[in-house]
Amino acid sequence: MIDHTSLHLLIGGETISGGGRETQDVIDPATAEVLGALPHATKDDLDQALANAESGFQEWRRTSADKRAAALNKAAALLRERASDIGQLLTREQGKPVREAIGEVVYCAMLLEFYAGEAKRTYGRELVRPAGQAARVIYVPVGPIAGFAAWNFPAINVVRKVGGAIAAGCSVIVKPSEETPAAGIALVQALLDGGVPGNVCQCVFGVPDEVSRHLLASPVIRKVTFTGSTAVGKHLVKLAADDLKVTTMELGGHAPVMVFKDSDVDTVLDTMVGAAYRNAGQVCVSPTRFLVEEDLFPAFRDGFVERAKAIAVGNGFDKDTRMGPMANERGPEGLAKKIADAKNHGAKLDTGGERIGNQGFFFEPTVLSEVPTEAEIMNEEPFGPIALINPMAGADAIIEEANRLPYGLAAYAWTNDPVLRSRLAADVEAGMLAINGANVSAPDAPFGGVKWSGFGREDGAEGVMHCMVAKTIHEG
Known part of the structure; x- marks a missing residue:
């Protein structure tokens, strides 16, 4: 071997x-x-x-x-x-x-x-x-x-x-x-x-x-x-x-997560927080832009932050570790710059945002909320342990923002409305769409994207x- x-x-x-x-x-x-x-x-x-x-x-x-x-x-x-x-x-x-x-x-x-x-x-x-x-x-x-x-x-x-x-x-x-x-x-x-x-x-x-x-x-x-x-x-x-x-x-991707008002907040969070920080966010289909209808936004953000703070970060060989280090030196350095730019544009840092220790490439699970679309991190794939959570006015605004970027690899949506689900399947610009789940790949399913x-x-x-x-x- x-x-x-x-x-x-x-x-x-x-x-x-x-x-x-x-x-x-x-x-x-x-x-x-x-x-x-x-x-x-x-x-x-x-x-x-x-x-x-x-x-x-x-x-x-x-x-x-x-x-x-x-x-x-x-x-x-x-x-x-x-x-x-x-x-x-x-x-x-x-x-x-x-x-x-x-x-x-x-x-x-x-x-x-x-x-x-x-x-x-x-x-x-x-x-x-x-x-x-x-x-x-x-x-x-x-x-x-x-x-x-x-x-x-x-x-x-x-x-x-x-x-x-x-x-x-x-x-x-x-x-x-x-x-x-x-x-x-x-x-x-x-x-x-x-x-x-x-x-x-x-x-x-x-x-x-x-x-x-x-x-x-x-x-x-x-x-x-x-x-x-x-x-x-x-x-x-x-x-x-x-x-x-x-x-x-x-x-590359920059996957939207569309959370509609008929969703159960705890169910969405229990599924998507782990997906967001899987492999320290270094996943091309990682859920990164959480677009949440306004009525759900405060509870969703607070629940997300609570769960992010609880993630055990450490060496991948430690049995309690739920998130390992970023894979190379470029990761923490690049993510820190994007976070600083977002804060300069008015984003709120709810948790994380810092490198952990001085050995290896560990970074805190991070949440930014109310991030302006002008911020670099809203337009370029962060490829790190970070979630961006923004309140949205309604379904039209959510879908428009989901499709705003030139990327279209994966997308996620949470709703029980059958009419809206049909609309999402037709209108969301992505090669793969998960509705009420976090899985977008399987051996028998085609994997790939559209646009950039x-x-x-x-x-x-x-x-x-x-x-x-x-x-x-x-x-x-």
């Missing part, structure tokens, strides 16, 4: 490190101590990975769906067996409570199991033609894929890059985040141990812009898939456009189909 003293690349099924390669320190966010040194791929390494991806694609696209499914199911079983070990690696390098980290690995197994079934459900269709003619639509794998994953969910983000691709018959080169590499390496290794060929799934690291430019410049790569910030996503789309590569972008939150979908049947292209066959 990998640990942080044996970090490596996986190219052609071989573990690669040393050899004078540049390295990067991996930091424990709970202590700021160095866990290990991660090797960066050289240009020759990347070229070898590309050559492997091309040969692997030619082999894997012709491999039966049954065999592809068997490899994915075996990998899923291995992830379940290794969930505790991989979860501990994940907590060590990312900071989240270890039970959440183990749950993340188990969710990866669930995704692979769904993809295994979907590998055998890539149905085409027969078109109606006159006698003596025929036409049909089939789906074929798009080709070798380059996947780039973010650090906030080191395992899930990687499996979303590789699972659908492998099910579809594609090869994939994945670059997990250099800040959280071990979980990604362990996930790819489980796929290899499950029977996925070494030239079909490979894992590389390096300076992100250098790696992406090198891979995207190659005609071998036919699709790019990325989870991360909107700014980087736009950059990658521009690079991909030079060769007209297919792209899937899962980008990206395009394309991962998970569900769409996660496989977006790694394929339609081909029409006409026969006379």
Whole structure:
């Protein structure tokens, strides 16, 4: 089993490190101590990975769906067996409570199991033609894929890059985040141990812009898939456009939570406060902007503050911890600046707002209320343990504010009014909407956004189909 003293690349099924390669320190966010040194791929390494991806694609696209499914199911079983070990690696390098980290690995197994079934459900269709003619639509794998994953969910983000691709018959080169590499390496290794060929799934690291430019410049790569910030996503789309590569972008969000006057305040708070501070708020679908009808606002704000103050913050390995540290030094620094700007614009700081201690990257669960829309934090994803709570005049104002931003990944709503629920489903600009709940993802459900939150979908049947292209066959 990998640990942080044996970090490596996986190219052609071989573990690669040393050899004078540049390295990067991996930091424990709970202590700021160095866990290990991660090797960066050289240009020759990347070229070898590309050559492997091309040969692997030619082999894997012709491999039966049954065999592809068997490899994915075996990998899923291995992830379940290794969930505790991989979860501990994940907590060590990312900071989240270890039970959440183990749950993340188990969710990866669930995704692979769904993809295994979907590998055998890539149905085409027969078109109606006159006698003596025929036409049909089939789906074929798009080709070798380059996947780039973010650090906030080191395992899930990687499996979303590789699972659908492998099910579809594609090869994939994945670059997990250099800040959280071990979980990604362990996930790819489980796929290899499950029977996925070494030239079909490979894992590389390096300076992100250098790696992406090198891979995207190659005609071998036919699709790019990325989870991360909107700014980087736009950059990658521009690079991909030079060769007209297919792209899937899962980008930033700033999710509204619409709380209507017929809601039960305690029920909403019991569900949404935990969601807001999950993974220290470092979640692309994190509920951040709470838009509360005026009649409910005082009770909602006060209840939220009370619950936020009660959240136990600490090392992810402590059994009582409910929120770990932020994942890197940038987190507390950036959030503190946004809070200061909001206060300067007139926002009220109800609790939190400060870094905790002088070791690691801990930050208090924070609540700001009555935040003007001119404040930076109301317009840019905070990506930290903070909730913004504003009173709203009514349903029209709430929906207008929910749709105001260019982001549209996830949204949440609380109401028992069936007419309003239908309106929300039609009018809220988001790729995913949860009504009277906090869950916007499941292995069989497509995951992705609209507007600046990206395009394309991962998970569900769409996660496989977006790694394929339609081909029409006409026969006379």
